[in-house]
Amino acid sequence: MYRNARGRPGAVLAAAAVAQFVFALDMSVVNVALPAIRATLGFGPLGLSWVVHAYALAFGGFLLLGGRACDLYGKRRVFVGGLAVFGVCSLAGGLAQAPWQLVAARAGQGLGAAAAAPAALALLTTTFPEGPRRVRALGVWSAVNAAGGALGVLAGGLLTEYAGWRWVMLVNLPVVAAALALTAAGVPADARHGARERMDVLGAVLATGGTGLLVFGVVRTDAEGWGSAVTWATLAAAAVLLAAxxxxxxxSSTPLLRLGLLRSRWVAGANVLVFLAAAGQFTAFWFVSLYMQQVLGMGAAATGLAFLPFSAAMVAGTFAAIRVTSVRGPRAPLVPGALLAAAGLLWFAAISPDGGFLTDVLGPSVVTGAGAGLVLAPVAAAATTGVAAREAGMASGLLNSSRQLGGCVGLAVLATVAAHRTGAATGPGALNDGYALGLAAAAALFVVAAAVAVAVLPRRHRDGGTAAPSEKQLEGIPS
Structure with a gap:
């Protein structure tokens, strides 16, 4: 029996952080292993991309559904179930003997992550009340999330080179086991429900179909192109479903996403901001990784090691943001953080085909990482300010969806911009010019994010009552 309904806060934070680390890791760990996977399983040139796309499609498509499931069926229950699915599918992927088996396993991983990721964030927001403790907890969660994405490149390179590509899947198993053990040790059991709300089935179908088609249409632009009839038909269908x-x-009386939640300037502003920041960050990872490998000629393991300064700076920026946010609120570090990240990306845009790690990568990595850390830590606190516990999963699913969609859309659009600049040329000079343009465009996204923080987020710590109902207003209502 736990001492209180919040369980052991330290164990809750540790479980959520470990889970978020492995989900972020899995977004990037596979990329470096793709050539080895193709050689072993015999993927075709287009089929190989689905090792990445299957995860992104399932993860992005089911996040809103996963977030709402937390509110209806219990955060701990959905968290454990999502982790279990993720772990089983990781094992299946590591043992895959045919292309379709690996693609199916990656889709299953995305589905499990789509359930457990919003549950992890919802557990944090209901365990730690608004104020400095929640800010610190969300800061740790954000730092671990950032570190997982950056270290995925390093882990993928080292595992592929020294242990074999199957270990980029199997490495998830001990991490998932650790998260489940921490959950058993300190995450409280879900409260007993009275009359439980029904799931908004129509909303779930429309949201999952719409976001899934949006992700599908965007990620397939690498093969179809933005001018393709297939691309436009897919995106048009996504727009129709999302409008519906x-x-x-x-x-709906029991919506999957209560639209009134978006009347909060904190919730709406933070989701727009995280969409833009994720688009800029994912793009930076992509172009800098390609620059180091295809222009500077660095190997996979060396490229992974080169991302360590970025990761360290991002973690440092996150903990600096925790201190500022605890005193002045989430808005305070967002503007300087976004502008600092933009400055770092503009510095990156000065890359040269004759450059090197020390001259072209190290300095801008530190500046960009610190700025991104200042943004990503408080944005989670902003997105959950004023949100009631009974809607924590809903808000968490929305934030995770905004981040995932921002990364997918931003990367696809800016990769097209870079490819247009490069044209048919394949030499280091042409590739360098394309990557530089993409990095400059990513800097512009962070500038827009800073403008959103200034224009939309309230100066005061609360939103004047436009957010979700307070906990006192909800007393006596089953959660």
Whole structure:
């Protein structure tokens, strides 16, 4: 029996952080292993991309559904179930003997992550009340999330080179086991429900279909192109489904996403901001990794090691943001952080085909990483300010969806911009010019993010009552 309904806060934070680390790690760890995977399993040139796309599609498509499931069926229950699915599918991927088996396993990993990731964030926001303790907890969660994404490149390179590509999947198993053990040790059991709300089935179908088609249309632009009829038809279908989703939610008594939640300037502003920041950050990872390997000629393991300064700076920026946010609120570090990240990316945009790690990568990595850390730590606190515990999963699913969609859309658009600059040329000079343009465009996204923080987020720590109902207003209502 736990001492209180919040369980052991340290164990809750540790479980959520470990889970978020492995989900972020899995977004990037596979990329470096793709050539080895193709050689072993016999993927075709287009089929190989689905090792990445299957995870992104399932993860992005089911996040809103996963977030709402937390509120209806229990955060701990959904968290454990999502972790279990993720772990089983990681094992299946590591043992895959055919291309379709690996792609199916990657889709299953994305589905498990889509359930457990919003549950992890919801557990934090309900365990740690608003104030400095929540800011510190979300800061640790954000730092671990950032470190997982950056270290995935390093882990993928080292595992592929020294242990074999199957270990980029199997390495998840001990991490998942650790998260489950921490959950058993300190995450409280879900409260007993009274009359449970029903799942918004229509909203779930429309949201999952719409976001899934959006992710599918965007990630397939690498093969179809933005001018393709297939691309436009897919994106048009996604727009129709998402518009229908908004209409359905406005009329539903038990919505998957309560549209009133978006009347909060904290919630709306933070989700727009994280969309832009994720687009810039994912793009930076992509272009800098390609620059080091295809222009500077660095190997996979060396490229992974080169990302360590970026990771360290991001963690340092995150903990600096915790201190500022605890005193002045989440808005305070967001503007300087976004502008610092933009400055770092503009510095990156000065890359040269005759450059090197010390002259072209190290300095801008530190500046960009510190700025991104200042942004990503408080944005989670901003997105959950004023949100009631009974809607914590809903808000968490929305934030994770915004981050995932921002990364997918931003990378696809800016990769197209870079490819247009490069044209048909394949030499280091042409590639360098394309990557530089992409990095400059990513800097512009962070500038827009800073403008959103200034224009939308309130100066005061609370939103004047436009957020979700307070906990006192919800007393006596089953959660």
């Amino acid at each position: 989703f908004v209409l359905a939610e406005s009329r």
